[in-house]
Structures are given as structure tokens and as C-alpha cells.
Amino acid sequence: MSNKLIDLQHITKAFDGNVVLDDLNLYIRENEFLTLLGPSGCGKTTTLRIMGGFETPDQGRVIFDGADITSLAPNKRQLNTVFQKYALFTHMTVADNIAFGLRIRKKTDAYIKDKIKYALKLVNLEGFENRTPDSLSGGQQQRIAIARAIVNEPKVLLLDEPLGALDLKLRQDMQYELIRLKNELGITFIYVTHDQEEALTMSDTIVVMNQGYIQQIGTPEDIYNEPQNAFVADFIGDSNIVNGMMIQDKLVEIFGVKYDCVDTGFGTNKPVDVVIRPEDVELISLPEDAQQGSEEYQNIVSRIMQFNHGFFEGTVSHIIFKGMHYEMEVQARGFEWLVLSTRMFPVGTRVLMSVDPFNIQIMHKPESEDEKAVSMDPEA
Amino acid sequence: MRKILSRIYLVFIFILLYAPIAVLIILSFNNSRTRAKWGGWTLSWYASMFRDDVIMAALGNTLLIAVLSALIATILGLMASISLLAMKRKNRNIVLSLLNIPMLNAEIVTGISLMLIFIAFGQFLSRWGYMIEFGFGTVLIGHITFNIPYTVLSIMPKLRQINISTYEAALDLGASRWLAFRKVIIPDIMPGVLSGFMLAFTLSLDDFVITHFTKGPGFDTLSTKIYTEVRKGIKPEMYALSTLLFVSVLILLLIFGRGRKKQQGALIIP
Amino acid sequence: MKKKWRIWLDGPYLIWTAAFIIIPLLMIVYFGLTDKTGAFTWSNILQMGTPERLKALFLSLLLSLIATAICLLMAYPLALILNNMKAGATGFITTIFIIPMWMNSLLRILAWQTLLERNGVINQLLGMMHLPKLYIINTPYAIALGMIYDFLPFMLLPIYNALQKIDVNVVNAAYDLGANRFQTFWKVIFPLSLPGVISGITMVFVPALTTFVISDFLGGSKVLLIGNVIEQQFTQVGNWNVGSGLSLVLMIFILISMAIMQHYDKDTGESTTTL
Numbered sequence: 001m002s003n004k005l006i007d008l009q010h011i012t013k014a015f016d017g018n019v020v021l022d023d024l025n026l027y028i029r030e031n032e033f034l035t036l037l038g039p040s041g042c043g044k045t046t047t048l049r050i051m052g053g054f055e056t057p058d059q060g061r062v063i064f065d066g067a068d069i070t071s072l073a074p075n076k077r078q079l080n081t082v083f084q085k086y087a088l089f090t091h092m093t094v095a096d097n098i099a100f101g102l103r104i105r106k107k108t109d110a111y112i113k114d115k116i117k118y119a120l121k122l123v124n125l126e127g128f129e130n131r132t133p134d135s136l137s138g139g140q141q142q143r144i145a146i147a148r149a150i151v152n153e154p155k156v157l158l159l160d161e162p163l164g165a166l167d168l169k170l171r172q173d174m175q176y177e178l179i180r181l182k183n184e185l186g187i188t189f190i191y192v193t194h195d196q197e198e199a200l201t202m203s204d205t206i207v208v209m210n211q212g213y214i215q216q217i218g219t220p221e222d223i224y225n226e227p228q229n230a231f232v233a234d235f236i237g238d239s240n241i242v243n244g245m246m247i248q249d250k251l252v253e254i255f256g257v258k259y260d261c262v263d264t265g266f267g268t269n270k271p272v273d274v275v276i277r278p279e280d281v282e283l284i285s286l287p288e289d290a291q292q293g294s295e296e297y298q299n300i301v302s303r304i305m306q307f308n309h310g311f312f313e314g315t316v317s318h319i320i321f322k323g324m325h326y327e328m329e330v331q332a333r334g335f336e337w338l339v340l341s342t343r344m345f346p347v348g349t350r351v352l353m354s355v356d357p358f359n360i361q362i363m364h365k366p367e368s369e370d371e372k373a374v375s376m377d378p379e380a
Numbered sequence: 381m382r383k384i385l386s387r388i389y390l391v392f393i394f395i396l397l398y399a400p401i402a403v404l405i406i407l408s409f410n411n412s413r414t415r416a417k418w419g420g421w422t423l424s425w426y427a428s429m430f431r432d433d434v435i436m437a438a439l440g441n442t443l444l445i446a447v448l449s450a451l452i453a454t455i456l457g458l459m460a461s462i463s464l465l466a467m468k469r470k471n472r473n474i475v476l477s478l479l480n481i482p483m484l485n486a487e488i489v490t491g492i493s494l495m496l497i498f499i500a501f502g503q504f505l506s507r508w509g510y511m512i513e514f515g516f517g518t519v520l521i522g523h524i525t526f527n528i529p530y531t532v533l534s535i536m537p538k539l540r541q542i543n544i545s546t547y548e549a550a551l552d553l554g555a556s557r558w559l560a561f562r563k564v565i566i567p568d569i570m571p572g573v574l575s576g577f578m579l580a581f582t583l584s585l586d587d588f589v590i591t592h593f594t595k596g597p598g599f600d601t602l603s604t605k606i607y608t609e610v611r612k613g614i615k616p617e618m619y620a621l622s623t624l625l626f627v628s629v630l631i632l633l634l635i636f637g638r639g640r641k642k643q644q645g646a647l648i649i650p
Numbered sequence: 651m652k653k654k655w656r657i658w659l660d661g662p663y664l665i666w667t668a669a670f671i672i673i674p675l676l677m678i679v680y681f682g683l684t685d686k687t688g689a690f691t692w693s694n695i696l697q698m699g700t701p702e703r704l705k706a707l708f709l710s711l712l713l714s715l716i717a718t719a720i721c722l723l724m725a726y727p728l729a730l731i732l733n734n735m736k737a738g739a740t741g742f743i744t745t746i747f748i749i750p751m752w753m754n755s756l757l758r759i760l761a762w763q764t765l766l767e768r769n770g771v772i773n774q775l776l777g778m779m780h781l782p783k784l785y786i787i788n789t790p791y792a793i794a795l796g797m798i799y800d801f802l803p804f805m806l807l808p809i810y811n812a813l814q815k816i817d818v819n820v821v822n823a824a825y826d827l828g829a830n831r832f833q834t835f836w837k838v839i840f841p842l843s844l845p846g847v848i849s850g851i852t853m854v855f856v857p858a859l860t861t862f863v864i865s866d867f868l869g870g871s872k873v874l875l876i877g878n879v880i881e882q883q884f885t886q887v888g889n890w891n892v893g894s895g896l897s898l899v900l901m902i903f904i905l906i907s908m909a910i911m912q913h914y915d916k917d918t919g920e921s922t923t924t925l
Contacts, residue, residue: 073830081822081826083819085819087823091841104827397802415764457663489675500677521670622753
């Protein structure tokens, strides 16, 4: 797990003067499930194609197992790719598709026959040898594409949005299937997707990319719980990202209210971005007639103060039932908070909002121009 | 190395394709009645061609036949395309293979077969004292016949692409059937109709074989005129006229072709 | 109700097709199998048996096969080169191949006379470079050249279209699985372009086999192709029965070539329209 299998050093790539990757550095360890995650145009597919050998970087080197393979042709590399939309050979049967790489390597017929059988079994498509790709469903074609790649026993399997064309249910099934395959084969998977859920489900390591830069590298838990900047926070799951002021270590002020938090080292009186996940906002409803300053009101406040320091008062402005939970919008201090809760608060309910100090994530404000760009809405 | 080789190859093909064109353009400026001799440069053929009644009549016939046959073929093709879309698969395949006949068959066979039907029909009518005269009408019928398949092939793909929901949406929003057809369907298929018309026009303009067998004596298009002149020598005015037509088409292509997608450009192939 | 409007829409086309495509073809069969009095006979078809006509038929087959083969050999690399170009360049280059077609086709073939003559443009250029001269005008070689020139675009465009349809990632997948350039071409690119190759072959072979204009212009009066033989029967001799009989023989060869192509087209598992 410690070995650097692939090492991308100072990779820069531009298409027609458009810089797609800018001084990218990334290493991939042996036997890792690594996902390149980001919105379209972030450079993730280009990174994968550079590893596969379909693009040559303008600058930088690709080191594979200690050897420089930057300008090695794709057919000489010890890695195989599962392409977007499968790229099966439509003029061949399933068996011929799978045998393609083995025949190129002049393996014996008996060996090839065994391998086809083994690969089809591995992807749960036994008996499909003589079918043509056209006669298969999208999910089946995807499995054949995977089988075709893995029979060559590559050290690394590159997967370029392989589930993008499948419908939701099938996509979820295939996610588990891919994890199982990876464990059975014991090889490195490098996976490209724009689907954060897919990335969180399958990966050992996630690399979040935007506009040619790596935003954050970490485990799915790290990425979700400790986003390093507003872009990551916004791209992974839903977030409330608000302006704040770091008063001192472990104390942040949001909209004039001081909140306890656990972050340190930001200095004193420093403007910061504050990320609060919608499921981390705790709501307590106020009785309609509870006036600020009344006894009833004070009771509720003191109950909150036992656990958290700060709170806002707000009003529920919108609610949608989402099956497992309710998704609500709460107007408070001129900001529209997104809140998830298993309890229902009807529209118009006055609520007090508080957050566990542990669930308040503090981030530096973007400084350079590049980082500013990064904090833009990923949908844009 | 590969790049240099492919460049050289492209240039070779380019020369092969354009050498005859260059020859014809140069001949149109040749101050000599025969193409065998170079007599220096002149523009006189470009003036005298307009005074040559025979050439002007042939030009008139060619253009009239091209416009009319393209127009009628486009209308028939559009009607056929719409009904093809509504047909059962089996019937549609039969009609589509009928369409293929004039495209795949040899032109000489199509020409001969049309000639024979006109003769036979003429003999049939002669019993009542009527007759069929070979000329404008027969040539026009011939051109429409070989043009129809190309118009259908241009229109069909556009018709298939139509999202019937947009038509239904128009009805849903209160449009009458005819209004919905005019406002929703027509704009969608118009590019296909236009390229079908252009294709038919071009094919008709350049046709020789079908015209040759259906024209009868005394009626000529530019192509048949050239064919009969070959033995005695082509009039230099013919080079001048063809060069003029070629250049006008080129200019039209440059003006209209700019914004076009290359796919549509590829359709303007005679 | 619904049926009614359909009849008005496809009625004119179907009547037109019957009157000017189906019945005329049946007329050829009728004239080809009857004599002047209308009695059944095989003699029109047997007219193909004269040595002169057999020679013309054989030469037509030979020249059209050669022209088709050379067109394929020339057009395929060309289509590959065009396909590898950037999208913008391709549009421009494709236009370059289409523009010549806007010059009258008879004149374009005729221009080869001027180019190929004993003292024509090519021989003058060769003379200037002190190279041996080329005397092919009025020979079958000149006819083959004319066919190649005239029909090359018909081979190029279907192949080019077929290549354009190939997903870049399918080609990449072949490299990815270890195939070199050569293997990728023969195992993936060429098989996937076969539908284009086949329609290209049909679109060149049939017109080349049946042409009478190219042989008229570039073969002089010395070389006769089967197209010339049939054309003369109709326009000079005026014997429609013999002309139809000979046409029937020619149609058999056209049908055979189409059947062969259909067979290979099915093998590739993909149907293509001829355009």
C-alpha cells in the first residue's frame, strides 16, 4: 500500500492554448482505488488519458513502477482502460472482443479459451461468448468492456466514467460489483467520475479536481468531513457556506453570533469561510407565542447552551419530503440555510438553529486569483 | 515523415482532380477555334457565347429542366417521405428498395428503359391518332424519375429526427393541426428539403445519359450539345459558358457555404 | 380516414415509380425477348455471342474491375488522411474534392484528351523534363484513367463517411489492448470501414462497367466497350430488340455484382444505405 506505482510529476497540458492541466503532481499507490472527481472540464479525463498514453503532456513526466513512460505508446503500457461508452468492437463477438489483447500477445488457444471463461464468470456473464455487442444491454456491454481489459492482467485498470451511461439502479449495482472485482483482482483502479456519490462509495482515495488543479486529496471521510476549501465543500454533498470571522482559536463569529468550534491556527479576527453540512444543523421549534425574553424562551435557550454556545432564530420557509428525511430552507439572519432533519417543521415554524462545535468546518478565504475561480459554483 | 508523405499524396490527388478543370478554363481564353492550337489570350468567347442562339437555347433548356425537375421531384419526394414514415416496416422496406433501383441501376439501362416506355406508349396512343414527341417533356420526366430518390434520401433523415412531442406540444398549446405542421414540422425539415432540391438540381444540370436517350432530335441540353459537338470540335464558347457556370457556383458556394456544417456540404455531390 | 390521406401522399410517387421505373424495366425484358413481330425469341440475347461484342464485354469487365481496384487503393489512404485531419481542415478539404464536380462532367473527361494527346500538356511537360513520353490516348489505358478520374469521389466519400463513424475510443481501445498501428488497422479500423468500402465498390463498378462516354472520348473509335455497343444499337442501328437483349445480359452482370456486395455487406453485420 505504500509503493508509488504511478507518479505524475509537474504535468502540464494545453489544448489550442487552453490550459487543461497546470503543473499537476499526483502519485498513485499500488493496490489503491483512486478516484479523480470533478466537474466536466476539470482535467480529470485528460489526466487519465495521459496515464493511458492517449495524450502526451506538454511538460512533466509520468513514472510507472520506477520507469519513465511519458512518451511510451499506449500499446506498450502495462495498464488497460475501460472507456466511456464501452468502445467495444462491434464487428466481433463477445469472445473475440475479450480475446483481442491475448491474441495480440500470441497466447495459446487453450489459454485464451480459459481466460475468456474466467473473465465472463468474473463479470457474471457466463455463456455470452458468441453474442455480438449490439445484442447486449448497456450494463452487459460495460461488463464485457471490463472483462476485455482485465484478461490482460494489467497492473492498473483505468476507468473513464464507465457507469455514466447506465441508469441509477444499475449504476449502484455496478458500484458494488466494481469494488468486488477490485478486491478479487488485487490491482490498482483509477476511476474518473463527476458523480460525488460514486466516488464516496467506491474509493480508497479521492482526488478532487477543478479547472486543472487538484483541490484536495484524501479518503472519502476526509473529503466529506474536512473539505479544504469552498469548492470541495460545495461539490461534495450540499453545504451551507457562509462568511465568518475567526475571533480566536476555537471561536468563530457568524452573522454576529459567536459559535464554538474545534479549529485552531487561523489567527485572531481573521475572515474565514464557514461550512456547515445541512444534516448537522439542529433545529428546535419555538412555540408560536414564545416571546424573546419570556421564561419559556429562556428555558429553551438554556437547554441549547448546555451543549453549544451559539444559536440563531429563524423561520422555516420551505419544506420537501425526501423519503428518509425532510429537506428544509430556514431563513435566518438574511441567509437561506439548507437543513436536513428526520423531524418535520411546517412552513412558518419559528426555530432555533444550533450546530455541534465539531461539525463546524473553518476554511481559509481564497487568496489568489486561481483559488477565487475555484470557489465558483461547479454547475456554472 | 508520415505527414510529409500524406501532404505529397494530397497534392498529387489535387493535381489529378484540378488539371482537367485548369485545362478547360485556359481553353476558354484561347484565341483559336480549335483546342489543338494555342492562339494567345482572349475574352471574346465570353462575349460571343451570348450571341450564339444554339448555345443559349441549350442553356435555357438545361436550367429550365433542372429547376422544374428538382422542384417536382422535391414535392413528390416530400410527400412520399411523410407517408413512408407512417408506413409499416415491411411496406416501407419495399418502397425503400424501389427507391434504390434508379440509384443503383446503370444510367444507360434507366435511359434505355425510359426511351422504350415512351416509344411503346407512343405506339399505343397512335391508334387514336395521338403521338408522343421526344423532347422537353420526355427529358423532364426522365430527370424527375432519377431525382426523386435523392430528394427522399435528403428529407427522410430530417423527418425521422423530428420530435413528435414538439408537434403535440403545439397542438396542446392550442395550435391547429395545419398551424402546428407549418410552425413546427416545416422549419425542422426545411434544411433537408432544401438540400434535396439542391442535390436534384445539380444532378439534373450535369446529367447526360438519361437526357441522351430521352431527348429526341432537335432538343438539346448543354451536355448533349457537347456530346454531339465532340467529333467536329467543341465551340470555344462552350468552354467559356462552362467556366462561367463553374465560377458562379463556386462563388455561390463560398457565400452560402460558409456557415454550413460539413455534413450538409457533403450532400451537394452530383 | 387516416388511410385516405396516406394514399394522396404516396399515391403520386407510387404511380410515378410504376410508370417510369418498374414498367420501363419490364419493357426491356419484353423487347429483349421478342422479335419485331412480337414473337418470343432468345436470338436477341444470343446476339452477345459475336466475337466483337464478347470482346467489348470482356474489355468492359476488365477495365471496370481495374478501375474499381485502383480507385479503392487510391481512395482508402486518402480517406484515412482526411479522417485524421482536424475537423475544420476536413470541411475545407472535402469541399475541395466536391468542387470539381460542378464543371460539366463531359467537358472534364474531354479535357483529358488535351492532357493526354501526343502533343498534349502532359507530354510537353515530360518533354521539358527529358522524360519518355506517354502515348496512351485512344487506348484502353486512357479509358481506365478516365474511369478512375471520374469515379474516384464515389469511392472516397462512402469510405470517408464510414471512417468518420468509427468511435475514436474504439481505436484507442485496440492500442490500449496492445495492438500496434498495423494490427489496429487490420483488426479494427478496416473491418469497421467495410460497409463504406462495399458501397464505394458498387458505386464505382456499375457506372464503370456501363459507361459509353468515357470510351467514346478517350478510346477514340478504336476501342468499344459494351456500353458503346448497346448505345449504338439504340441511337444508330435503331434495333431496340437487339439493344434490349444486350442490355439484359449487361443487367445480369450488374445484378451479380450487387448480389456479391449484398452478401459481403451482410457479413459485416451493418446495413448501409448507398449514399
